[in-house]
Each structure stands twice: as structure tokens, then as C-alpha cells.
Amino acid sequence: KLMVRIKTTKKKKDDKDGHKDKDKDKDRDLGDRDWECTKMLVKLNVGGEKFITSKSTLYSKGVNLLTKIIDNDEDGRIPCERDDAGYIFIDRNGKVFSIILDFLRTSKLYKPAWLTQAQLNQELDFYGIDIRSSSSS
DSSP states (O other): OOEEEEEEOOOOOBOTTSOBOOOEEEEEEOTTOOOHHHHTEEEEEETTEEEEEEHHHHTTTSSOHHHHHHHHHHHTSSOOOBOTTSOEEEOSOHHHHHHHHHHHHHSEEOOOTTSOHHHHHHHHHHHTOOOTTSEEO
């Protein structure tokens, strides 16, 4: 069950003893509802490195392997492999993926010195992400 703490604010007015009402915190049981805000986040485990990002980030450059994985999983067609914590597992290099994820977030591709262009191209090809229409360095 999903529990949230909600702070309620009432207009301050005198009670029968002349005291002002104060803000009150209440625990509210929201039940087992599937909230849209949680549906917008995607948890990924890439090569043992964990990432949390938004769906809009993964879809920002159009259809790619990540968007296909999510679509297939949500539609129940091909469920994705998940780790014990529920993260979608992708058996690739997590350090390189962090660069690709930054590209999806910013539209700028920064290649660190430790990464060869061939390695980067291989991962971009694997994920099906086209950088030609975006800025890169």
C-alpha cells in the first residue's frame, strides 16, 4: 500500500476556547493505486549500475531499443528482465550508458578520453540512438 503524509492547512479561526487552528499533518492511505507519477519513471540496471530516469527522457530522441523495451513490457507482449529490486536489467556497460543517458537528457554528446569513438558508436548502435540530428562534442 502507498502511504503519504499530507499537510493540511485550514484557514485559521478561533475555536470555542479562543485558540487558532494549526496546520495538521495526517497520514492518508492511498491504497494500491497505480499512480501516473510512478509510471513516468523508469528504473534501469545497466551492467550493475542503477539509473532512474523519466520516460520522456528515454523517448526524447524517438524510438530506440529502450522505448521498445518499455512499450513491450507495458503492453505485456515481451516482459523485460528485472533484477531483484525491480530495475529493468540490460547487460551492457553502465559507464558508457551514463554518457548515452546524458545525451538523451541534454541533446549533447560528450565523449570522455577513456572511451574510444568505436566503443561509443557500438553502444549507440546497440541502443538504436541516432546522434546525427543533435549537437555533439
